[in-house]
Amino acid sequence: MLDIIIRVNMSSLEVTMEKLPEGYRNLSGRGLTSRVVVDEVNPGADPLGPRNKLVLACGLLADSGVSSSGRLSVGAKSPLTGGIKESNAGGIAAYKMARLGIRAIIVEGMSQNGHQHVLVLDKNGGSLRPGGDLSMLGVYDKAQRIYDQYGKKVGAVIIGPAGERRQVTAGITNNDPSGHPGRYCGRGGLGAVMGSKGLLAVILDDTGASPVGPVRRDQFLSRAKQIARWIKETPQTAEVFPKYGTASMLDTTDAIGGLPTRNFSTGTFEGAEKINGYALHNTIVARGGQGTPTHSCMPGCHIKCSNVFPGRDGNAVVSPLEYETIGMVGANCGIDDLDVIARINYLCNDYGVDTIEVGCALAVAMEAGLMPFGDSGAALAAVEEMAKDTFLGKIIASGVVTAGRVLGVQRVPAVKGQGMPAYDPRAVKGTGVTYATSPMGADHTAGNTVRLNIRHSQREGQVRASRDAQLGIALMDCLGLCVMLVTALKDRGLLAELVSSRFGRNVTLEVLLDMARETLDIERAFNRGAGLTAAHDRLPEFFYHETNPVSGTVFDINREDLEQ
Amino acid sequence: MIKVTYRVNVPWMPAQKGVVGLVSAPTVKELLRNIGFEAEQHYNVLVAVNGTNRLPEDFLEEGDHVVILPALCGG
Numbered sequence: 001m002l003d004i005i006i007r008v009n010m011s012s013l014e015v016t017m018e019k020l021p022e023g024y025r026n027l028s029g030r031g032l033t034s035r036v037v038v039d040e041v042n043p044g045a046d047p048l049g050p051r052n053k054l055v056l057a058c059g060l061l062a063d064s065g066v067s068s069s070g071r072l073s074v075g076a077k078s079p080l081t082g083g084i085k086e087s088n089a090g091g092i093a094a095y096k097m098a099r100l101g102i103r104a105i106i107v108e109g110m111s112q113n114g115h116q117h118v119l120v121l122d123k124n125g126g127s128l129r130p131g132g133d134l135s136m137l138g139v140y141d142k143a144q145r146i147y148d149q150y151g152k153k154v155g156a157v158i159i160g161p162a163g164e165r166r167q168v169t170a171g172i173t174n175n176d177p178s179g180h181p182g183r184y185c186g187r188g189g190l191g192a193v194m195g196s197k198g199l200l201a202v203i204l205d206d207t208g209a210s211p212v213g214p215v216r217r218d219q220f221l222s223r224a225k226q227i228a229r230w231i232k233e234t235p236q237t238a239e240v241f242p243k244y245g246t247a248s249m250l251d252t253t254d255a256i257g258g259l260p261t262r263n264f265s266t267g268t269f270e271g272a273e274k275i276n277g278y279a280l281h282n283t284i285v286a287r288g289g290q291g292t293p294t295h296s297c298m299p300g301c302h303i304k305c306s307n308v309f310p311g312r313d314g315n316a317v318v319s320p321l322e323y324e325t326i327g328m329v330g331a332n333c334g335i336d337d338l339d340v341i342a343r344i345n346y347l348c349n350d351y352g353v354d355t356i357e358v359g360c361a362l363a364v365a366m367e368a369g370l371m372p373f374g375d376s377g378a379a380l381a382a383v384e385e386m387a388k389d390t391f392l393g394k395i396i397a398s399g400v401v402t403a404g405r406v407l408g409v410q411r412v413p414a415v416k417g418q419g420m421p422a423y424d425p426r427a428v429k430g431t432g433v434t435y436a437t438s439p440m441g442a443d444h445t446a447g448n449t450v451r452l453n454i455r456h457s458q459r460e461g462q463v464r465a466s467r468d469a470q471l472g473i474a475l476m477d478c479l480g481l482c483v484m485l486v487t488a489l490k491d492r493g494l495l496a497e498l499v500s501s502r503f504g505r506n507v508t509l510e511v512l513l514d515m516a517r518e519t520l521d522i523e524r525a526f527n528r529g530a531g532l533t534a535a536h537d538r539l540p541e542f543f544y545h546e547t548n549p550v551s552g553t554v555f556d557i558n559r560e561d562l563e564q
Numbered sequence: 565m566i567k568v569t570y571r572v573n574v575p576w577m578p579a580q581k582g583v584v585g586l587v588s589a590p591t592v593k594e595l596l597r598n599i600g601f602e603a604e605q606h607y608n609v610l611v612a613v614n615g616t617n618r619l620p621e622d623f624l625e626e627g628d629h630v631v632i633l634p635a636l637c638g639g
């Protein structure tokens with residue numbers, strides 16, 4: 001079960017099927033992508049060269065009926081951070097992989113003479129086909145062409161023009177059950193790695209596949225039902241996320257000074273009520289049509305935190321519209337208009353770039369005086385420049401660090417080259433520690449501490465909180481589980497029981513935690529080999545001396561503490 | 565006795581706001597108890613006071629403005 005590795009050599013255009021090595025048998029998700037990158041990629045390799053490898057993996061519980069278990073992990077050496085990267089997303093691709101028995105897809109080499117291809121995987125195996133007809137199409141057009149040719153039910157992993165142009169903010173998206181190609185593995189420029197290989201899409205057709213059920217069926221089903229019960233009993237997963245989505249976070253960060261506003265110059269936004277979870281929900285419900293505030297990004301999710309945001313005419317603009325985009329394109333740019341944020345989100349999705357990087361870069365451009373904070377029209381125009389490949393468009397699509405350098409801005413919110421998400425590290429210091437120390441660069445998904453019962457603006461306890469959060473999230477990532485499940489998960493031992501009963505062997509929670517720990521360790525070792533040292537585990541200097549006016553704090557976790 | 569203003573912004577609770585006087589112990593826990601939060605619900609909320617979060621055992625001061633929000637994991 002789930003024991004196939006597909007190896008795709010883009011230089012020779014060969015697709016081969018391998019048996020999962022015995023040493024990898026408990027690995028999946030981030031645990032597997034990072035293991036393969038560490039085992040097979042020289043840390044000194046050019047991220048956009050033939051020696052880098054792109055790895056796609058599903059989780060051990062994908063296509064099992066367990067809620068929220070079908071995340072797609074993508075890993076490689078990142079052209080943005082220069083270190084190892086894993087980015088994961090919902091969608092149906094991982095589910096389709098699992099139905100085909102595929103644990104991982106390894107893409108290596110680089111196609112010759114600029115030829116572009118699509119990889120088609122079905123129950124008979126895989127093949128590379130010419131992909132030139134998709135070349136430089138936006139993601140939505142690419143998806144439509146794929147549906148026209150292969151049917152609406154296929155899983156489709158796609159890059160946009162940004163990936164084809166090898167721009168370092170390019171992400172890799174896949175489609176949801178409704179066909180929206182908006183579930184982005186957005187961070188770290190992994191779309192540029194896929195583009196550099198000459199691979200435009202991976203199509204997963206599970207027609208006729210015969211997935212194998214759990215070995216200890218009754219035990220497995222009872223544990224899966226327990227998870228569903230916990231989701232129903234937990235108010236956050238039963239009532240908040242299905243109605244208000246991840247945007248429900250906005251009131252919380254706004255209240256504790258954690259909402260980056262106008263390029264991290266303050267932590268609360270006067271326009272918050274126009275873009276928070278309530279505003280999002282009310283707008284979607286009032287407009288009706290194709291919009292819905294409750295939507296599942298993958299089959300079988302009981303939480304359904306996703307949404308479809310409609311325009312005034314009721315037609316879908318983008319799906320999903322999430323907190324990070326609203327925070328970084330909205331508050332951080334001084335924009336309080338959900339329609340503008342949704343349109344920018346759509347444009348970013350279509351061009352194939354990370355909305356966090358774009359939000360950071362736009363705000364830096366605003367700080368540089370290219371446009372005023374809050375100027376929606378100018379922000380939209382700047383984002384449109386990306387697809388036109390103008391000089392300004394190239395700057396925005398190159399991410400916040402490049403934007404800061406070109407535009408002469410000193411206050412650049414990034415760690416290891418990667419733009420900061422929507423948690424101000426002076427107000428949510430544990431997450432700041434994660435930004436600084438995670439092998440993933442500034443990435444809230446690597447260990448967000450905002451849920452923990454600690455005083456977020458104080459210095460004490462943050463290193464430990466971050467360490468625990470990084471391990472806890474690594475565990476979820478290594479199993480392909482959605483982080484939104486965490487609040488409902490009353491006993492993590494259940495995860496081990498699910499794995500054990502699905503595969504018919506005994507895997508303890510300790511084994512799973514060891515796997516998560518080892519994943520973090522090998523990622524750090526890879527980064528050291530790539531030249532990232534403790535000196536890179538720092539936030540930008542302004543966070544250490546510029547006070548967040550809401551929380552009244554600076555980031556004061558010193559280097560010795562960070563090195564613990 | 566100290567008086568604090570508060571606002572409940574927790575989707576699964578009725579929205580409410582007002583002023584409450586804390587007599588026995590001016591802590592966050594006491595405030596939550598006064599406005600109808602059972603002890604087992606404390607874990608599910610985040611309490612913000614004048615721009616930073618506080619824990620149940622933290623003391624409040626006269627005139628503090630308290631907002632009670634859902635405790636959410638940030639995905």
Ligand code: SF4
Nearest residue numbers: 297301303305482484
């Ligand atoms: S909780 Fe949200 S992000 Fe997670 S699997 Fe469900 S719909 Fe997708």
